[in-house]
Amino acid sequence: MRYRLQGLTDHLFAMPTIWSGIGRALDVGGVFDSYNFADTPEETDARAIASDWKAIGLDLEAAIQRSGDEHDQASR
Numbered sequence: 001m002r003y004r005l006q007g008l009t010d011h012l013f014a015m016p017t018i019w020s021g022i023g024r025a026l027d028v029g030g031v032f033d034s035y036n037f038a039d040t041p042e043e044t045d046a047r048a049i050a051s052d053w054k055a056i057g058l059d060l061e062a063a064i065q066r067s068g069d070e071h072d073q074a075s076r
Contacts, residue, residue, distance in 0.1 A: 023032055038044040
């Protein structure tokens, strides 16, 4: 059994193109729908947790950068 990855990351979404949009408009049977799958629930959880921590790291990096920029402006 394969398990679908869930979460608010881009793991579930394909990057659409104009051609995939045209194909979806003509896809009456839904055969173009595809998702990223994992073989076990544990793999699904591990990928989701890794993605969450990556998002947290990126948020922290942005906050640290903004804080440094604000500190530089205040010290002028």
